Amino acid sequence: MRFIVCIKQVPDTTSVKIDKRTGRLIREGIPTIINPEDKNALEAALSLKEKYEGEIIVISMGPPQADEALREALAMGADRAILLTDRAFAGADTMATAYSLGSAVKKIGEYDLILCGRQAIDGDTAQVGPQLAEFLKVPQITYVSELNIEENKVVAIQELEDKRVRWEASLPALLTITSEANKPRYPSAYGIMDAYREKEVETWEKKHLDIDEERIGLEGSPTSVKRIFSPEPKGKGEIIKEEPKESAEILFNRLRAKNII
């Protein structure tokens, strides 16, 4: 079987800081990691490969330093790594990202399963996986916490807020994996040495892909961010500790004074 795992390199923090002047994320000086749920996606692929054999290809679109994230994925056990990197891809929104990744998947050729993380901790949209499936016209199952291959189809449990849904999809398919799915393995010392000495990260630029230039990068993005901001912290709450009847009266008077009721 052939598995493709989408890996995004993200800042190692959930409290990304924003430049108030430009409205852009401040990435300088922040260490980077593999997006946590992408590691769950890779772990899922590694477990399936242990059962059914095959090849795992990890793919990332990002700046040249995303090579580091792909090396870590190779050290965990991926067989092949591809980095899509070109100035022309920069500033992509989710649609342009999915289109560029999808064009690379088409160049790879045949595959059985694409695994993405459910959501990236920086962009946070959870849109790239579903958009990639749409572009490739393959079935998709999102928010997956369990998966297996049975008779040429994938069977997966989708973890929703109030219920669990069992889905089946024919192959090839795309799944987005949550952090509940597994505990990603640590790379072994040999894995790390291999990733840097024996294995290579292939670099694909725009010219290597059959791609419509009007659909990539900032120019090819149908959406643009107008403003990003962290909401100001709300004022401190107050607990009224009188007897219930008296508390209700105080609350009522306060709300009426503010013309809320």
Ligand SMILES: Cc1cc2nc3c(=O)[nH]c(=O)nc-3n(C[C@H](O)[C@H](O)[C@H](O)COP(=O)(O)OP(=O)(O)OC[C@H]3O[C@@H](n4cnc5c(N)ncnc54)[C@H](O)[C@@H]3O)c2cc1C
């Ligand atoms: C409207 C809009 C405009 C934006 N404009 C800009 C901008 O001008 N400049 C800028 O720097 N950023 C911009 N971004 C952010 C950038 O587009 C996103 O970081 C990127 O498209 C991925 O979206 P996400 O982070 O929400 O990923 P999600 O959709 O949350 O990611 C889900 C999964 O998809 C896969 N995935 C996502 N991105 C990649 C990738 N690059 N490579 C491999 N796999 C991936 C991973 O498996 C990941 O777990 C914009 C985002 C939006 C929504």
